Amino acid sequence: MKRIRTILAAVLAVVAFGVVNVATAETLRVGMECTYAPFNFKNADGELMGYDVDVAKGVAGLIGADLEFVCQQWDGMIPALLANKFDLIIASMSITEKRMEKMDFSDTYRISVGRLVGRKDAGWELFDDAGNPIPENFAGLKVGLERATTYSDWFENELPEAEVVLYDSNEALYLDLVNGRTDMIMTNPMKAYLRFLSKEDGGGFEFVSPQIDEKKYFGIGVGIGLRKGNDELKARLNAAIKTLTDDGSLEKYALQYFPFAIH
C-alpha cells in the first residue's frame, strides 16, 4: 500500500511539474504551408524563412512564447487547426466571414489582393478601363487556382464563364501554366512576381489584370488564425501585431522580400 502511495506521489509530482513547465515556457505550434514563398518557405539549407515566419517570430518574442512550426497543406489547414494539430495559423490566410464562422483571427498583418498571370502575347481584353472584368471575354478560358482560396471564391461567383481548374499547391499552378494546360492563373501578385515572373520560366508571362481586392471575397487582409474561445491569446496577439506595426518591424520584414511594404 505504501509503495503504491509513493508511486502515486511520484506520478503526481511529475504531472504537476509538467503543468508548471508548460505555464512558464508556453509553446505555440504554428501551422503554415512551408512552400509559399516568400511568405513561408524553406531555403536551400532547409531553414524556414519568409514574411509569415518573421511575423511569427516577432509575435512570439513579444508575448514570450516558444515556437514550433508545423508544415501543412493548404486544403487541410483549417481542419488541422480545429483538430488541435497546432495552435495558430500564420500562413498568409486572409480573414473572411466564411472562415470566421469556424475560427478566430487576430488583427491584420498584411494586405490581401489577387492578380491574374497569363501569357504575354495572348491579346486578351479581360478588363475594362475601370478595372472591372468583362465576363464574356473569360468564356472558355482555363484558369488555374488553388483549391479553397479566396481566388477560387471570387472566380466561381464573379466569373462563372471561365473554366476553373483546381490545384493543391502553388507550384503546380506555375507548372501547368507553363505547360499550357491552363491559360492563366490567379494568385498573390507579390509571390507570382518573386517565384515565377522574375524567373526564367516566367519569361513569357505577365500580369494580365489589375490588383483585385474586393473586400467581400478578399477580406480585410491577412491575420493570424486561432481556434475560437482563446480571447486572452487573441488579445496578446493583437497587442504584439500593433507593436510590430508601430515600431516598423513589419515594414522591415517586408523589405527583405519586396521593394515595398505590404501591411
Add this chain to the structure above:
Amino acid sequence: MSFDMALILDSIPKMLMGIGLTLQLLFLSAALGLALAIILLLMRISGRWYLAAPTMAYIYIFRGTPILVQIFIIYYGLPQLEFVRDSIFWPILREPFGCAILALTLNTAAYVSEILRGGVLGVDRGLKEAGAALGLRAPHRFIYITTPIAIRLALPAYSNDVISLMKSTALASTITLLDMTGIARTIVAETYAPYEIFISLMAIYLILTWMIQRSFGWVEKRMSRHVREEV
C-alpha cells in the same frame, strides 16, 4: 464531436456528380489495362528472351513503384520535355483525364498480366498434353484449352485488382480532376468538415466495391456452372 447530418445529406449528391468521372476512369483504364496485360502476357510466355525481358522489366517497375509517383511523373514530368509537348500525344497528355487514364492503365496492366500468367501457369499440364495427343497445334491448345481454364483460375484475383483500380482512381484528384474524391476534397476545403464528408465518401466507395464484388461473383459462378452440375 458533433456530426452534421444536414451537411452529409447536402454533400452526397454533390459527390455523386463525380461518380461518372470515377466510373469512366475505372472502366476505360480497366479495359485498356486488360488489353495491354494480354499483350504483356503473350510476350512474357513467348519463350523469346527479347520479348520476355522488357516485359519483366516493365512489370517490375510498375509494380515496384507507388502509383501516385507514376501519376505525378506522367502529369508533371512528361510535359517538361520539349518533344513531348510537340508530339502527337500532347492533346492527350495535356488533359489531366488523359494522364490519369494512361497512368492507371500502365499500372493495372502490370498487375493484371501477372494475374493472368498465374492463371496460365495453373492450367494442368496433362490437359495440354491431352490436347497435343488429339493433334491440336500450340496456338489451338492455347486458345481452346489453356485460355478458358486460365480465365477461371485468374478471375478471383482479377476481381481484386479491379477493386484496387477503382480505389486508385481517387488519386486522379491530385491532378486537378474532379472525380468523387476531388469534389469531396473541395467540399472539405470549403466547409472544414473532413469527418462528415470523407465518411460519406467512404460509404459511396464501399457500395461501388460491393457492386464490383457481386458482379464478379456472378460471373465466377456462371463460368464454373459445369462444376456445380457434376456435384
